[in-house]
Amino acid sequence: MSNSAGAPGPGKPPPAPSVRAQLLATEHWGLLASRSTAQAEVLTRISMFLMFTSASLVSLALVGQATGFTGMFLMLAIIVIAIDALMGLLTQQRVMNVAMEDLMYVLAMNRLRAAYVELDPGVARYLMASAHDDEAGAGRTYDFFGSRTDFSQVSGSSAMFMTAANSTLLGILAGVVVTAAGAGTAVAVALGAVCGLAFLGLTLAGGYRRYRTVWAGHTPVSPSPEG
Structure with a gap:
């Protein structure tokens, strides 16, 4: 690791290990505290x-039963589902x-582990988490x-859960609008079905591009060894 940013001044001894x-x-x-706070906040959202x-x-549903699903029910359904979809999109964002913040915290802590290994190389064999701040290390x-x-990681994520929920809501909203x-x-x-699947596909493509952009602009300090 480079010590240029934290090098001691002229005449000053380096800090003790x-x-x-x-x-x-x-x-x-x-x-760790910031990561836990972010995770708790998003689960609450x-x-x-x-x-x-x-x-x-x-x-x-109660209004529909009371009105016999006639009259202004479809208009009310459009308004309610549109508001639900808006809340869902904001939550998904x-x-x-x-x-992305969680990935940032993981990379930052991986970089700190590299510093621990630099201080005491013998500790490396006890670390199960990576000491490399690149994609492989993450x-x-x-x-x-x-x-x-990769499929298991993505499909089981909270982001995928919200994407699926919003795809369903937007599909229902489109169906209700054309029914009205x-x-x-x-x-x-x-x-x-077309609207829901289109939103799902566009969201997945956008998320993948965002993920690749992160790595394209990231320069690791402690990259994983080749092979």
Whole structure:
């Protein structure tokens, strides 16, 4: 690792290894706290979205039963589902931002582990998380055993959960809108499916581009060894 940024001034002795270790540990705990806070916040946001959506849909069903699903019910359904979709999109954006923040914290802590190994090379064999701040190192920290595939990692993420939920909501919204315009059931179902799948595909493509852009602009300090 480069010491140019933290090199002592002229005539000053370098800090003792114990001081460096204490500073690194303090930074590590700060990163852990920030990561935990971000994860807790996004889980709360998802829970709020689910509660809001479930309550609004139950209310919509009760109104439908009271009105016989006639009259202004379709207009009310469009408004309610559109609001649900808006809340879902805002929640999804935050979830994706936190996913990038989580990657940032993982890379930062990997870099600190590289500093620990620099202070005491013998500690390296006891670390299951990676000490390399590149893509391979991040993957090792997320999955110590390397048993998960990229598909498993993505499909099981909170971002994918929100994307699937919003795809469903937008598909339902499109179907209700064309139904209110006089289209038949088959047309509404087909258009809803197309809109939902289109949103899912566009979101996945955009997320992948964002992920690759992160690595394209990232210069690791402690890259993984070749092979």
